[in-house]
Amino acid sequence: MRMSHDDLVLLLAETLNAEQEKAEEFLSAWIQSVKTEALEKGEYHVPGLGTFKEADGKLVFSPEDELAVEVNYKYAGMKPIEIMSAFSSRQIQEEDHKQPEEVEPVSPQKKGLDAEVEEPGTEEEELETGKKDESGKSFEDVFGVDSSEETTPETPDPVPPPLAYQTPETEPVGVSGSGRKETAEKKEMTATAGKPPKSGKKPASGENQSRVWMLPIAAAFILAVMLYFHFEGHLLHRQYTEEAMVSDTRSEAPGETGIGSEPMEHRIEATPEEEAEAEELPYGLMGAEEELLIGSYTIVLHSIANENRARIEMENLIDEGYKATFWQAQLGNGEHTWRVGVGQFETVSDAENAISRLPEPYRSNNFIIRIR
Protein backbone atom coordinates (compact mmCIF):
# COMPACT_ATOMS: atom_id res chain seq x y z
CA MET A 1 0.00 0.00 0.00
CA ARG A 2 2.79 2.40 -0.84
CA MET A 3 3.22 4.79 -3.69
CA SER A 4 6.90 5.31 -4.32
CA HIS A 5 8.48 8.28 -5.99
CA ASP A 6 8.84 6.31 -9.20
CA ASP A 7 5.17 5.33 -9.14
CA LEU A 8 4.27 8.98 -8.71
CA VAL A 9 6.47 10.02 -11.65
CA LEU A 10 4.99 7.27 -13.81
CA LEU A 11 1.44 8.31 -13.02
CA LEU A 12 2.26 11.95 -13.60
CA ALA A 13 3.81 11.13 -16.96
CA GLU A 14 0.68 9.23 -17.99
CA THR A 15 -1.59 12.02 -16.82
CA LEU A 16 0.36 14.76 -18.57
CA ASN A 17 1.08 12.66 -21.66
CA ALA A 18 4.77 13.35 -21.22
CA GLU A 19 7.99 11.43 -20.98
CA GLN A 20 9.06 10.17 -17.58
CA GLU A 21 12.10 12.42 -17.63
CA LYS A 22 9.87 15.41 -18.30
CA ALA A 23 7.50 14.38 -15.51
CA GLU A 24 10.46 14.03 -13.19
CA GLU A 25 11.50 17.57 -14.06
CA PHE A 26 7.98 18.86 -13.44
CA LEU A 27 7.88 17.15 -10.08
CA SER A 28 11.30 18.48 -9.06
CA ALA A 29 10.31 21.99 -10.08
CA TRP A 30 7.10 21.72 -8.08
CA ILE A 31 8.95 20.47 -5.00
CA GLN A 32 11.41 23.32 -5.28
CA SER A 33 8.68 25.92 -5.62
CA VAL A 34 6.79 24.52 -2.60
CA LYS A 35 9.91 24.55 -0.46
CA THR A 36 10.94 28.02 -1.56
CA GLU A 37 7.52 29.58 -1.14
CA ALA A 38 6.84 27.90 2.21
CA LEU A 39 10.21 28.63 3.73
CA GLU A 40 10.51 32.19 2.42
CA LYS A 41 6.93 33.43 2.54
CA GLY A 42 5.78 31.35 5.47
CA GLU A 43 3.22 29.16 3.72
CA TYR A 44 2.24 27.73 0.37
CA HIS A 45 -1.19 26.40 -0.51
CA VAL A 46 -1.66 23.53 -2.97
CA PRO A 47 -5.29 23.40 -4.12
CA GLY A 48 -6.81 19.98 -3.53
CA LEU A 49 -4.02 18.90 -1.20
CA GLY A 50 -3.36 21.35 1.60
CA THR A 51 -1.05 24.00 2.96
CA PHE A 52 2.66 23.75 3.65
CA LYS A 53 3.97 26.03 6.37
CA GLU A 54 7.35 26.72 7.82
CA ALA A 55 7.94 25.99 11.49
CA ASP A 56 11.40 26.00 13.03
CA GLY A 57 12.98 25.62 9.63
CA LYS A 58 10.87 22.56 8.80
CA LEU A 59 7.92 22.02 6.52
CA VAL A 60 4.61 21.40 8.26
CA PHE A 61 1.64 20.18 6.27
CA SER A 62 -2.06 20.78 6.94
CA PRO A 63 -4.42 18.91 4.62
CA GLU A 64 -7.45 20.57 3.13
CA ASP A 65 -10.63 20.02 5.11
CA GLU A 66 -12.33 18.12 2.32
CA LEU A 67 -9.37 15.77 1.89
CA ALA A 68 -9.11 15.25 5.66
CA VAL A 69 -12.79 14.26 5.80
CA GLU A 70 -12.46 11.93 2.83
CA VAL A 71 -9.49 10.18 4.43
CA ASN A 72 -11.34 9.94 7.75
CA TYR A 73 -14.56 8.72 6.11
CA LYS A 74 -14.82 5.66 8.34
CA TYR A 75 -15.22 7.74 11.45
CA ALA A 76 -16.85 10.84 10.05
CA GLY A 77 -19.74 12.04 12.16
CA MET A 78 -18.45 10.50 15.36
CA LYS A 79 -18.16 12.93 18.21
CA PRO A 80 -16.72 12.59 21.73
CA ILE A 81 -19.20 11.00 24.08
CA GLU A 82 -19.51 11.83 27.73
CA ILE A 83 -19.25 8.62 29.70
CA MET A 84 -19.21 10.15 33.15
CA SER A 85 -20.66 13.53 34.01
CA ALA A 86 -18.94 16.06 36.19
CA PHE A 87 -21.68 15.64 38.80
CA SER A 88 -21.17 11.89 39.03
CA SER A 89 -17.43 12.27 39.24
CA ARG A 90 -17.64 14.87 42.00
CA GLN A 91 -20.20 12.80 43.88
CA ILE A 92 -17.87 9.84 43.90
CA GLN A 93 -14.93 11.95 44.94
CA GLU A 94 -16.88 13.45 47.80
CA GLU A 95 -17.85 10.03 49.04
CA ASP A 96 -14.28 8.86 48.95
CA HIS A 97 -12.48 11.10 51.39
CA LYS A 98 -9.48 8.88 51.48
CA GLN A 99 -8.36 9.06 47.85
CA PRO A 100 -10.11 11.97 46.13
CA GLU A 101 -7.21 12.80 43.85
CA GLU A 102 -6.92 9.34 42.36
CA VAL A 103 -9.41 10.11 39.57
CA GLU A 104 -6.94 10.77 36.82
CA PRO A 105 -7.02 10.63 33.04
CA VAL A 106 -6.50 7.14 31.79
CA SER A 107 -3.39 6.82 29.72
CA PRO A 108 -3.71 5.32 26.25
CA GLN A 109 -1.70 2.33 27.41
CA LYS A 110 -4.23 1.61 30.12
CA LYS A 111 -7.40 2.09 28.21
CA GLY A 112 -9.26 -1.08 27.65
CA LEU A 113 -11.39 -0.10 24.72
CA ASP A 114 -9.99 -0.64 21.30
CA ALA A 115 -13.01 -0.93 19.14
CA GLU A 116 -13.28 0.42 15.67
CA VAL A 117 -15.68 0.58 12.88
CA GLU A 118 -14.72 -1.91 10.27
CA GLU A 119 -13.09 -1.12 6.99
CA PRO A 120 -15.83 -0.90 4.41
CA GLY A 121 -15.51 -3.65 1.90
CA THR A 122 -12.57 -5.18 3.74
CA GLU A 123 -14.32 -5.71 6.98
CA GLU A 124 -12.61 -8.99 7.59
CA GLU A 125 -9.15 -7.46 7.44
CA GLU A 126 -8.44 -5.25 10.37
CA LEU A 127 -11.17 -5.34 12.92
CA GLU A 128 -9.86 -4.58 16.34
CA THR A 129 -13.36 -4.43 17.72
CA GLY A 130 -13.98 -6.22 20.93
CA LYS A 131 -10.38 -7.24 21.32
CA LYS A 132 -9.07 -7.02 24.80
CA ASP A 133 -5.95 -5.02 25.39
CA GLU A 134 -2.83 -6.02 27.24
CA SER A 135 -4.55 -5.66 30.56
CA GLY A 136 -7.21 -8.09 29.41
CA LYS A 137 -10.09 -5.70 29.98
CA SER A 138 -12.95 -5.36 27.60
CA PHE A 139 -15.34 -2.50 26.96
CA GLU A 140 -17.58 -3.40 29.86
CA ASP A 141 -14.60 -3.66 32.17
CA VAL A 142 -13.64 -0.08 31.57
CA PHE A 143 -17.04 1.25 32.41
CA GLY A 144 -17.71 -1.17 35.20
CA VAL A 145 -21.03 -2.30 33.81
CA ASP A 146 -20.20 -5.95 33.60
CA SER A 147 -21.60 -7.71 36.60
CA SER A 148 -18.88 -10.33 36.42
CA GLU A 149 -16.29 -7.68 37.18
CA GLU A 150 -17.95 -6.37 40.28
CA THR A 151 -15.77 -6.84 43.29
CA THR A 152 -17.29 -9.05 45.89
CA PRO A 153 -16.66 -7.90 49.44
CA GLU A 154 -15.30 -10.43 51.86
CA THR A 155 -18.17 -9.91 54.24
CA PRO A 156 -21.78 -9.66 53.08
CA ASP A 157 -22.75 -6.06 52.43
CA PRO A 158 -26.42 -5.10 52.44
CA VAL A 159 -25.72 -2.23 50.07
CA PRO A 160 -25.08 -3.17 46.43
CA PRO A 161 -21.51 -2.59 45.33
CA PRO A 162 -21.13 0.95 44.09
CA LEU A 163 -20.43 1.66 40.46
CA ALA A 164 -17.22 3.58 40.34
CA TYR A 165 -15.12 4.44 37.36
CA GLN A 166 -12.23 2.02 37.36
CA THR A 167 -9.02 1.96 35.45
CA PRO A 168 -8.32 -1.19 33.46
CA GLU A 169 -5.88 -2.14 36.17
CA THR A 170 -8.98 -2.67 38.35
CA GLU A 171 -7.74 -0.19 40.87
CA PRO A 172 -10.80 1.29 42.52
CA VAL A 173 -10.66 4.97 41.77
CA GLY A 174 -13.86 6.02 43.41
CA VAL A 175 -15.56 4.24 46.26
CA SER A 176 -14.99 0.63 47.03
CA GLY A 177 -17.16 -1.40 49.30
CA SER A 178 -14.37 -2.15 51.70
CA GLY A 179 -13.12 1.43 51.57
CA ARG A 180 -16.49 2.80 52.53
CA LYS A 181 -16.81 0.29 55.27
CA GLU A 182 -13.46 1.33 56.69
CA THR A 183 -14.51 4.94 56.55
CA ALA A 184 -17.71 4.13 58.37
CA GLU A 185 -15.80 2.22 61.00
CA LYS A 186 -13.46 5.14 61.48
CA LYS A 187 -16.38 7.50 61.85
CA GLU A 188 -17.93 5.21 64.39
CA MET A 189 -14.71 5.03 66.35
CA THR A 190 -14.40 8.81 66.27
CA ALA A 191 -17.97 9.29 67.39
CA THR A 192 -17.79 6.85 70.25
CA ALA A 193 -14.39 8.04 71.43
CA GLY A 194 -15.72 11.41 72.59
CA LYS A 195 -18.86 9.93 74.15
CA PRO A 196 -18.20 7.00 76.40
CA PRO A 197 -21.25 4.74 76.60
CA LYS A 198 -23.32 4.91 79.75
CA SER A 199 -23.38 1.80 81.81
CA GLY A 200 -26.39 -0.45 81.27
CA LYS A 201 -27.65 1.32 78.10
CA LYS A 202 -27.13 0.72 74.40
CA PRO A 203 -24.63 3.20 72.96
CA ALA A 204 -25.51 5.88 70.40
CA SER A 205 -28.99 4.72 69.39
CA GLY A 206 -29.67 8.00 67.51
CA GLU A 207 -26.67 7.51 65.28
CA ASN A 208 -27.71 3.96 64.53
CA GLN A 209 -31.21 5.11 63.60
CA SER A 210 -29.88 7.77 61.22
CA ARG A 211 -27.53 5.21 59.73
CA VAL A 212 -30.45 2.84 59.14
CA TRP A 213 -32.35 5.59 57.35
CA MET A 214 -29.35 6.39 55.20
CA LEU A 215 -29.06 2.82 53.89
CA PRO A 216 -32.12 2.75 51.58
CA ILE A 217 -31.33 6.24 50.31
CA ALA A 218 -27.78 5.24 49.50
CA ALA A 219 -28.99 2.01 47.90
CA ALA A 220 -31.47 3.90 45.72
CA PHE A 221 -28.79 6.37 44.65
CA ILE A 222 -26.32 3.64 43.75
CA LEU A 223 -29.00 1.75 41.83
CA ALA A 224 -29.81 4.89 39.84
CA VAL A 225 -26.14 5.42 39.02
CA MET A 226 -25.82 1.78 37.93
CA LEU A 227 -28.85 2.06 35.65
CA TYR A 228 -27.52 5.30 34.18
CA PHE A 229 -24.14 3.85 33.31
CA HIS A 230 -25.70 0.65 32.07
CA PHE A 231 -27.68 2.66 29.54
CA GLU A 232 -24.70 4.83 28.65
CA GLY A 233 -22.57 1.78 28.16
CA HIS A 234 -25.00 0.36 25.66
CA LEU A 235 -25.06 3.59 23.70
CA LEU A 236 -21.28 3.53 23.46
CA HIS A 237 -21.44 -0.14 22.79
CA ARG A 238 -23.58 0.47 19.75
CA GLN A 239 -21.63 3.36 18.36
CA TYR A 240 -18.07 2.18 18.61
CA THR A 241 -17.92 -1.56 19.08
CA GLU A 242 -19.18 -3.24 16.02
CA GLU A 243 -17.80 -6.64 16.78
CA ALA A 244 -18.95 -6.56 20.36
CA MET A 245 -22.34 -5.54 19.09
CA VAL A 246 -22.55 -8.59 16.90
CA SER A 247 -21.70 -10.90 19.74
CA ASP A 248 -24.34 -9.14 21.82
CA THR A 249 -26.97 -9.43 19.16
CA ARG A 250 -26.42 -13.16 19.03
CA SER A 251 -27.83 -13.23 22.51
CA GLU A 252 -30.33 -10.48 21.70
CA ALA A 253 -28.65 -7.85 23.84
CA PRO A 254 -30.94 -5.15 25.21
CA GLY A 255 -28.71 -2.41 23.82
CA GLU A 256 -29.29 -3.53 20.27
CA THR A 257 -32.96 -4.19 20.65
CA GLY A 258 -33.47 -1.06 22.73
CA ILE A 259 -32.18 1.38 20.20
CA GLY A 260 -33.54 -0.46 17.24
CA SER A 261 -37.03 -0.77 18.62
CA GLU A 262 -37.38 2.78 19.81
CA PRO A 263 -40.07 4.66 17.94
CA MET A 264 -39.14 7.75 15.98
CA GLU A 265 -40.42 10.68 17.94
CA HIS A 266 -39.57 13.32 15.39
CA ARG A 267 -40.47 12.22 11.96
CA ILE A 268 -38.86 14.18 9.17
CA GLU A 269 -41.38 15.66 6.83
CA ALA A 270 -39.85 15.76 3.38
CA THR A 271 -40.68 18.90 1.49
CA PRO A 272 -42.05 18.59 -2.07
CA GLU A 273 -38.80 20.02 -3.39
CA GLU A 274 -36.82 17.33 -1.59
CA GLU A 275 -39.11 14.63 -2.87
CA ALA A 276 -38.78 15.92 -6.41
CA GLU A 277 -35.03 16.05 -6.02
CA ALA A 278 -34.98 12.53 -4.67
CA GLU A 279 -36.94 11.35 -7.68
CA GLU A 280 -34.57 13.00 -10.10
CA LEU A 281 -31.26 12.14 -8.47
CA PRO A 282 -30.23 8.78 -7.09
CA TYR A 283 -28.46 10.53 -4.19
CA GLY A 284 -30.19 11.75 -1.05
CA LEU A 285 -31.61 10.82 2.32
CA MET A 286 -35.29 10.56 1.46
CA GLY A 287 -37.19 8.81 -1.30
CA ALA A 288 -37.33 5.38 -2.86
CA GLU A 289 -34.09 3.55 -3.47
CA GLU A 290 -34.15 2.69 -7.14
CA GLU A 291 -30.60 1.48 -7.51
CA LEU A 292 -27.66 0.78 -5.24
CA LEU A 293 -24.86 3.18 -6.13
CA ILE A 294 -21.56 1.41 -5.64
CA GLY A 295 -18.95 3.77 -4.24
CA SER A 296 -21.46 6.12 -2.65
CA TYR A 297 -21.74 6.66 1.08
CA THR A 298 -24.58 5.66 3.37
CA ILE A 299 -25.42 6.19 7.04
CA VAL A 300 -25.58 2.94 9.00
CA LEU A 301 -28.27 3.02 11.70
CA HIS A 302 -28.58 -0.65 12.63
CA SER A 303 -26.25 -3.60 12.81
CA ILE A 304 -28.24 -6.71 13.60
CA ALA A 305 -27.40 -10.40 13.59
CA ASN A 306 -30.92 -11.46 12.66
CA GLU A 307 -31.82 -10.95 9.01
CA ASN A 308 -35.56 -10.70 9.62
CA ARG A 309 -35.13 -8.05 12.25
CA ALA A 310 -32.84 -6.09 9.96
CA ARG A 311 -35.45 -6.33 7.22
CA ILE A 312 -38.15 -5.08 9.58
CA GLU A 313 -36.00 -2.11 10.61
CA MET A 314 -35.35 -1.32 6.97
CA GLU A 315 -39.04 -1.46 6.14
CA ASN A 316 -39.82 0.81 9.07
CA LEU A 317 -37.33 3.33 7.75
CA ILE A 318 -38.78 3.08 4.25
CA ASP A 319 -42.23 3.70 5.70
CA GLU A 320 -40.81 6.82 7.29
CA GLY A 321 -39.76 7.98 3.83
CA TYR A 322 -36.08 7.18 4.00
CA LYS A 323 -34.00 5.76 1.21
CA ALA A 324 -33.10 2.62 3.17
CA THR A 325 -31.27 -0.55 2.33
CA PHE A 326 -29.71 -3.47 4.15
CA TRP A 327 -26.90 -5.84 3.39
CA GLN A 328 -24.79 -8.51 5.00
CA ALA A 329 -21.33 -7.60 6.25
CA GLN A 330 -18.60 -9.94 7.32
CA LEU A 331 -16.61 -9.04 10.39
CA GLY A 332 -13.04 -9.87 11.25
CA ASN A 333 -13.89 -12.84 13.43
CA GLY A 334 -15.81 -14.52 10.63
CA GLU A 335 -19.18 -13.51 12.04
CA HIS A 336 -21.79 -11.86 9.88
CA THR A 337 -24.08 -9.01 10.64
CA TRP A 338 -26.87 -7.30 8.78
CA ARG A 339 -26.52 -3.59 8.40
CA VAL A 340 -29.34 -1.19 7.75
CA GLY A 341 -28.36 2.12 6.16
CA VAL A 342 -30.25 5.17 5.03
CA GLY A 343 -29.49 7.49 2.15
CA GLN A 344 -26.94 7.42 -0.61
CA PHE A 345 -24.49 10.28 -0.83
CA GLU A 346 -21.85 11.29 -3.27
CA THR A 347 -19.45 12.59 -0.60
CA VAL A 348 -18.88 12.12 3.09
CA SER A 349 -19.73 15.77 3.64
CA ASP A 350 -23.20 15.20 2.19
CA ALA A 351 -23.70 12.24 4.51
CA GLU A 352 -22.53 14.29 7.49
CA ASN A 353 -24.99 17.02 6.64
CA ALA A 354 -27.78 14.46 6.37
CA ILE A 355 -27.02 13.12 9.85
CA SER A 356 -28.15 16.41 11.34
CA ARG A 357 -31.58 15.80 9.80
CA LEU A 358 -32.00 12.42 11.44
CA PRO A 359 -34.10 12.13 14.59
CA GLU A 360 -32.71 10.78 17.81
CA PRO A 361 -31.47 8.21 18.68
CA TYR A 362 -30.14 7.82 15.14
CA ARG A 363 -28.54 11.24 15.07
CA SER A 364 -26.18 10.22 17.88
CA ASN A 365 -25.82 6.55 16.96
CA ASN A 366 -24.62 6.01 13.43
CA PHE A 367 -21.59 5.82 11.26
CA ILE A 368 -20.88 6.48 7.62
CA ILE A 369 -19.72 3.72 5.37
CA ARG A 370 -18.95 3.39 1.68
CA ILE A 371 -21.11 1.05 -0.36
CA ARG A 372 -18.95 -1.48 -2.17
Next chain:
Amino acid sequence: MAQNNTEREIAAIISGALKQHREVTVRGFGTFTVHHNRQEHRQEKDGRILMAPPSDVITFTPEK
Protein backbone atom coordinates in the same frame (compact mmCIF):
# COMPACT_ATOMS: atom_id res chain seq x y z
CA MET B 1 -0.65 27.93 -16.60
CA ALA B 2 1.37 24.78 -17.29
CA GLN B 3 2.75 24.91 -13.76
CA ASN B 4 -0.75 25.19 -12.29
CA ASN B 5 -1.87 22.25 -14.36
CA THR B 6 1.12 20.20 -13.20
CA GLU B 7 0.50 21.15 -9.60
CA ARG B 8 -3.16 20.20 -9.88
CA GLU B 9 -2.27 16.81 -11.33
CA ILE B 10 0.36 16.15 -8.66
CA ALA B 11 -2.12 17.11 -5.94
CA ALA B 12 -4.77 14.86 -7.48
CA ILE B 13 -2.41 11.87 -7.60
CA ILE B 14 -1.21 12.33 -4.02
CA SER B 15 -4.67 13.01 -2.57
CA GLY B 16 -6.12 10.06 -4.49
CA ALA B 17 -3.53 7.75 -2.98
CA LEU B 18 -4.11 9.16 0.50
CA LYS B 19 -7.85 8.57 0.19
CA GLN B 20 -6.99 4.91 -0.30
CA HIS B 21 -4.79 5.16 2.81
CA ARG B 22 -1.65 4.63 0.76
CA GLU B 23 1.67 6.04 1.81
CA VAL B 24 3.18 8.42 -0.72
CA THR B 25 6.91 9.03 -0.82
CA VAL B 26 8.23 11.98 -2.79
CA ARG B 27 11.99 11.88 -3.09
CA GLY B 28 13.65 15.10 -2.05
CA PHE B 29 10.47 16.32 -0.39
CA GLY B 30 8.94 14.00 2.19
CA THR B 31 6.41 11.26 2.92
CA PHE B 32 2.66 11.52 3.26
CA THR B 33 1.04 8.88 5.44
CA VAL B 34 -2.38 8.22 6.93
CA HIS B 35 -2.03 7.74 10.66
CA HIS B 36 -4.71 6.00 12.68
CA ASN B 37 -5.56 7.44 16.07
CA ARG B 38 -7.18 4.92 18.37
CA GLN B 39 -10.13 6.01 20.42
CA GLU B 40 -9.37 6.97 23.96
CA HIS B 41 -11.04 8.49 26.93
CA ARG B 42 -9.83 11.56 28.71
CA GLN B 43 -10.90 13.58 31.70
CA GLU B 44 -11.79 17.23 31.39
CA LYS B 45 -10.88 19.79 34.01
CA ASP B 46 -14.45 19.85 35.29
CA GLY B 47 -14.34 16.12 36.00
CA ARG B 48 -16.23 14.86 32.98
CA ILE B 49 -14.81 11.80 31.26
CA LEU B 50 -15.14 11.84 27.49
CA MET B 51 -14.59 9.09 24.95
CA ALA B 52 -12.91 10.50 21.86
CA PRO B 53 -13.68 8.52 18.68
CA PRO B 54 -10.95 7.02 16.52
CA SER B 55 -9.75 8.91 13.49
CA ASP B 56 -7.51 8.64 10.44
CA VAL B 57 -5.37 11.72 9.87
CA ILE B 58 -2.86 12.69 7.21
CA THR B 59 0.68 13.30 8.39
CA PHE B 60 3.61 14.65 6.42
CA THR B 61 7.21 13.89 7.36
CA PRO B 62 9.66 16.14 5.53
CA GLU B 63 12.75 14.51 4.17
CA LYS B 64 15.93 15.35 6.07
